[in-house]
Amino acid sequence: MTIIMHDLAGADPAVRFSPYCWRIRFALAHKGLPVETIPWRFTDKAAIAFSGQGRVPVIRDGETVVSDSWAIAEYLEAQYPMPALFGGATAQAHARFINAWADTVLLGGIARLIIRDIHGMIDDSDRAYFREAREARFGMTLEAAQEGRETRVAAFRETLLPLRQVLRAQPWFGGATPSYADAIIAGTLMWPRCCSRFAVLADDDAIAAWFERMLDQYGGLGRNAPRA
Amino acid sequence: MTIIMHDLAGADPAVRFSPYCWRIRFALAHKGLPVETIPWRFTDKAAIAFSGQGRVPVIRDGETVVSDSWAIAEYLEAQYPMPALFGGATAQAHARFINAWADTVLLGGIARLIIRDIHGMIDDSDRAYFREAREARFGMTLEAAQEGRETRVAAFRETLLPLRQVLRAQPWFGGATPSYADAIIAGTLMWPRCCSRFAVLADDDAIAAWFERMLDQYGGLGRNAPRA
Numbered sequence: 001m002t003i004i005m006h007d008l009a010g011a012d013p014a015v016r017f018s019p020y021c022w023r024i025r026f027a028l029a030h031k032g033l034p035v036e037t038i039p040w041r042f043t044d045k046a047a048i049a050f051s052g053q054g055r056v057p058v059i060r061d062g063e064t065v066v067s068d069s070w071a072i073a074e075y076l077e078a079q080y081p082m083p084a085l086f087g088g089a090t091a092q093a094h095a096r097f098i099n100a101w102a103d104t105v106l107l108g109g110i111a112r113l114i115i116r117d118i119h120g121m122i123d124d125s126d127r128a129y130f131r132e133a134r135e136a137r138f139g140m141t142l143e144a145a146q147e148g149r150e151t152r153v154a155a156f157r158e159t160l161l162p163l164r165q166v167l168r169a170q171p172w173f174g175g176a177t178p179s180y181a182d183a184i185i186a187g188t189l190m191w192p193r194c195c196s197r198f199a200v201l202a203d204d205d206a207i208a209a210w211f212e213r214m215l216d217q218y219g220g221l222g223r224n225a226p227r228a
Numbered sequence: 229m230t231i232i233m234h235d236l237a238g239a240d241p242a243v244r245f246s247p248y249c250w251r252i253r254f255a256l257a258h259k260g261l262p263v264e265t266i267p268w269r270f271t272d273k274a275a276i277a278f279s280g281q282g283r284v285p286v287i288r289d290g291e292t293v294v295s296d297s298w299a300i301a302e303y304l305e306a307q308y309p310m311p312a313l314f315g316g317a318t319a320q321a322h323a324r325f326i327n328a329w330a331d332t333v334l335l336g337g338i339a340r341l342i343i344r345d346i347h348g349m350i351d352d353s354d355r356a357y358f359r360e361a362r363e364a365r366f367g368m369t370l371e372a373a374q375e376g377r378e379t380r381v382a383a384f385r386e387t388l389l390p391l392r393q394v395l396r397a398q399p400w401f402g403g404a405t406p407s408y409a410d411a412i413i414a415g416t417l418m419w420p421r422c423c424s425r426f427a428v429l430a431d432d433d434a435i436a437a438w439f440e441r442m443l444d445q446y447g448g449l450g451r452n453a454p455r456a
Contacts, residue, residue: 087318093403094322100393101329165328175321 002034004060006048009039010195011123014226017194019107020069021057022222023187027073027180029218031080035059042126069187070099073180085180098173098181101162102188109156110192110200112138116146117196121228149198156200160207167206171213178217186214186222194227230262232288234276237267238423239351242454245422247335248297249285250450251415255301255408257446259308263287270354297415298327301408313408326401326409329390330416337384338420338428340366344374345424349456377426384428388435395434399441406445414442414450422455 007025008018016022016037028035040047040056051058051067058067059075066075077085077092086092119130119142131142138145163185166173173181189211192200201208215222235253236246244250244265256263268275268284279286279295286295287303294303305313305320314320347358347370359370366373391413394401401409417439420428429436443450 084318088316089403090312090315090407091319091322093398093401093407094319094326094409096397097326097329097390097394097401097409098322100390101325104389104393161332162325162328165332166325169324170321173321173325175317179318179321181322181325 001062002036003028005035005037006040006056006058007037008056009041009123010121010228012121012226012228013039015121015194015228016225017118017121017191017228018056019110019188019191020055021187022190023069023180023183024057024059024072025221026183026187026214026218027076027085029221030085030178030180030183031076031083033076033080041123043129070096073183077180085183087179091179095179095181095184099184102184105159106185106188107191109159110188112145113149113153113156113200114146114192114196114198116142117198117228121195153198153200157202157205160201160205163207164205167210172210178214182214186211190222190225193222194225196228229290230264231256233263233265234268234284234286235265236284237269237351238349238456240349240454240456241267243349243422243456244453245346245349245419245456246284247416247419248283249415250418251297251408251411252285252287252300253449254411254415254442254446255304255313257449258313258406258408258411259304259311261304261308269351271357298324301411305408313411315407319407323407323409323412327412330412333387334413334416335419337387338416340373341377341381341384341428342374342420342424342426344370345426345456349423381426381428385430385433388429388433391435392433395438400438406442410442414439418450418453421450422453424456 005021005024007016007021009016025035045054048054048056048058051065053067055067057069057072058065059072061079066072073085074092086095115134119127122130135141170176172178173185192198201211233249233252235244235249237244253263273282276282276284276286279293281295283295285297285300286293287300289307294300301313302320314323343362347355350358363369398404400406401413420426429439
C-alpha cells in the first residue's frame, strides 16, 4: 500500500523544502517504499488535524498515522525492516545524537543563512505567520537575521568539522552504505538547496562531494527535486 | 591474557588523565577485559617507540600492538565481540561521528577551560614540552588560554545541547545500555575531572547526572580514579 505523506510546499507546490520531510523522503526511498506526497502549507493546520498535532511530516500508512520525523523513521524501521535504516538498537541510539546535532548545530546554522530567502519562496498565505513566528524566535527581523551571511558562512562551515572528519574515514555516515544518518544530514541540506541559491557549503568541501553523491542516490531523488 | 596499556600520568603516577586513554579504560571495562596500565609521560617517547608512533593509548595484547583510541576500540570489538561496544557496522559508523564531535567540540571546548590546570599537575619533566606545544597550538600562553573561564564556560555548556537532547530520550548514548559512545563522552569528561577542580558542567545538567551514573559503572572505575 502506498504511504501518504503531508509535505511542506512553497508557493510553487512542486517545491518541497522541509528538512524534516526530506529526511523521511530519503528514508522511504532507502526502503523502496512508494509514497504519495500531499503539498502542505504552514497555516494549513486543519489538513493534518487528524494527526493530533500541527507539523509535518505526517505519514498515513493504511490505518496508522505517525508524525515527527524521528518517530516516522523508527516506525518505518520496525514495520519494514529491510533494507535497514539503522541496523540495530545501538545504531539507532547513536543516530539519535546525529539527529540532535543536525537539529541544533546544522539546522540552526543554516537558518541564519537563508531565513529571508525562505520567506520569499513560501506561499502568500504563509508569509504573515512565518514572519511573525520566526522573528519571535530570532528576536529580530528576517532581514536582520540573514544579514552578513557572506561573512558569517565561514564560521558556519567550521561547525561542520565533525562531518568532514567522518568522511575522511568512510564514504557514508552509515559506513560502507547510506543509513538514516545520511538521510538526516542530506535531508537537512535539501532545505537550503530547495529554498535558496546561497551556497552553504564551499564547492571543494568533502561534505559537498558527499552531498552530490546523495543527490544521485535513489534515482536522483534529491537531484531532480524542484528548487525555488 | 592481560592487556598492557600505556596510560598518560601526571606528576602523581596514580593520576591518569588522558581523554583518549580513558575511552579505552571504559571500553576494556565494558568488555570485562583485565588491563595492566603503565604510567607514561608526554616526553617518554622511547617507552612507546615499539608502537611506531608517539602517543597514548597504546595497547599490547599478546603479540599485537595497537595505538589510537578509535583503532583500539575497533580492534577490541573485532577480537572480543561480546559484550558489544558497537553492535554492528552501522552503529560503529554512527559512533565515528560522535567520536569526531567529541574530538573537536567537546575536547576543544574543555581544553580552553583547564589547560593551565593541566600544566600544574603534570610531571616536571613534561612541563617545558607541554607549554611549548600547547602554546603553539593556541597561539597564546596557557594562562591566557584559560583566562575568563568563569564567564566562557556558559558558551561551552551551550555547545553540549545535542548531548542533552539525546538524554531526554534515552538513558545512555548507546540506548538502553552503555556503548562505546558512552565511553567516548565519559572518557573525555574524565580529563577535566582528573586534571582540575573547575566544574565544566553545571550540577543540574542532565549530562552531569548521566556522567555520575557512568562514574559508578564498572565497579566505580571512574568514581574511584585518583584526581589531581
